[in-house]
Amino acid sequence: MKVKKMLALFLALIMLVSMAACGSSGEPAAPENGGDAQGKVLNIYCWNEEFQSRFTDYFEKPGLIPEGVKVNFVITPNEGNAYQNALDEALLKQDSAAADDKIDIFLVEADNALKYVNTDYTLDVVNDIGLTDADLADQYQYTRDIVTDSNGKQKGTTWQATPGLFAYRRSIAKDVLGTDDPTQVQAALADWDKFDKVAEQAAAKGYKMLSGYDDSFRTFNNNISKPWVDSSNKIVIDPNVMRWIDQTKLYTDKGYNNKTSLWAPEWSADQGPAGKVFGFFYSTWGINFTLLGNSLATPESEGGKLEVGNGIYGDYAVCQGPQNYYWGGTWICAAAGTDNVDLVRSIMYTLTCDPVTMKKITEDTQDYTNNITAMNELAKSDFKSDFLGGQNHIALFAEAAPKINMKNISPYDQAMTEQLRLAFKDYFDGKVTKEQAFDNFYRAVIEKHPELTK
Known part of the structure; x- marks a missing residue:
């Protein structure tokens, strides 16, 4: 447990340093994409089976997985940040991992997206993966903003819009x-x-x-x-x-x-x-x-x-x-070091850019998908x-x-929203004063992020 905590803290430190570097005048070095365009194993890290069901129904069943590629879902339920801890530990080993063990795709949520997209652990979906501006043009802007790094590079993409x-x-x-x-x-x-x-x-x-x-x-x-x-x-x-x-x-x-x-x-x-x-x-x-x-x-x-x-x-x-x-919402990120760039591009395009697939997902599941044209067609239909x-x-x-406007998103959102609600429950129940609730909130957040002040 101590080792995992140390690794997670080390990764967080690396990410903070990377974020600072990204905010400077010089851009970070381009990440290595790995060797061949298609590896033998596609490793996908996620915290539940939602993406797996979309992948199975709208990518695997239509026969879009190349012959000879094994798909491996690594699912870690996110209780107590267990998913992020497992992902962080795996990302720390990414450079030294064997090709078949490298992370190819990992999923993030809005509250922790900037933690990952403002680092070299994620690939630019346009310049590194190969999606085009035209491919992405019909996605809702807020879904792109959430996974755009401080250099203006989009580092993830999603099949969902969640108004x-x-x-x-x-x-x-x-x-x-x-x-x-x-x-x-x-x-x-x-x-x-x-x-x-x-x-x-x-x-x-x-x-x-x-x-x-x-x-x-x-x-x-x-x-x-x-x-x-x-x-x-x-x-x-x-x-x-x-x-x-x-x-x-x-x-x-x-x-x-x-x-x-x-x-x-x-x-x-x-x-x-x-x-x-x-x-x-x-x-x-x-x-x-x-x-x-x-x-x-x-x-x-x-x-x-x-x-x-x-x-x-x-x-x-x-x-x-x-x-x-x-x-809510779930974003697909491509991990630096993947040896499945072509396959990752195909997955991202099919599941997040293709209007036919987007419309079918909504018709089949009534989930709202990330394609403006397809959703407007259904909005005007019966x-x-x-x-x-x-x-x-x-x-x-x-x-x-x-x-939806995401201009005020920050890397601290998860800690802020979790700790505020936790601290103020005692206030709502009359156990502490408002001032005491704020003190408890500040203490908890600053313990997680010592660089902050109240």
Whole structure:
């Protein structure tokens, strides 16, 4: 364990040095791509099976893997940062590893993307891998910005776009607002003042507006006006984050939420048949994969059908909500040292640039994919979600996705957002004062990043 921690710290130090170098006038040396254009083994590092299923269904089954190449998925669940620790350790050994053991592809999330793209561990998808500007032109700009390094080089690409919406219970909206029509519900929730007013109305009817402390956090945090850390390494608390703190304290004290935390069993239960929560902030994947599953009285694994009558299937709808935001997403990065450059290019093109594949993924899974033309076609079609009562949610996602702005993303986002929510839970529950919660937050963040100040 000590060795792993030392390796992770060493890698973090290397990455910080690399980031500093990238910010200087001179560009870092181009990474070595490896020997042959096609190796015998394609090693893919990831933390769950989502990308594996996309790879299998839309790349392997169509017969696009070259003959003689073995695909090896190295999956490390990311509990307690286990995935990043395993990836960091493997990247440290990349130069000395045998060809068949080298990482070819690894996946990152938005919160940790800059940790990797601002280093020489990742390859430029245009100059090193060979995707063209035309290939990438139809991707949503924010998905490119997240994996663009400080020299303006795009170092990853994704099949997903993950704009967020507000998913609400139709039956509760009718009781509280007198309508479940998405246009009218949106008018009632169009800004945070209106949202708070509806929370008060919902409480009067015996409902919770939100399930827990974290539900609205990403919506507020995605709309900060400045990065979490300024040019002098001072931590900046944005007014929009302060508003989340104040709103969540109000909701907790007034009983407008159910005091749950994201992913807790109680939070999931609030989305089901016995729940009395007005709605949930969810992005593309969350609606089709998480909310749908939680809504069922009889899960699919137990023979339950995806149809009206099974729990509250069909009782949800979506609207834009008070602010534009995104949540989640997974990016494909090519590792420096890969000996499968041609194959990596083929994977990146097929799964993230090809409009035919993108459209098919959405039609098959209702996931929202990263191709503007394909998504606009579905937005204007008769595409619909039975789970959402026949609503074409793709149309709302297509309206929201171009508005996402990632100009304030920073390498510190993961630590900031995790530690802030953790520190302020005690404040919401009345165990500490706001000042004490801030002190606990600063202490935790500076322990992880000693270069920062409050």
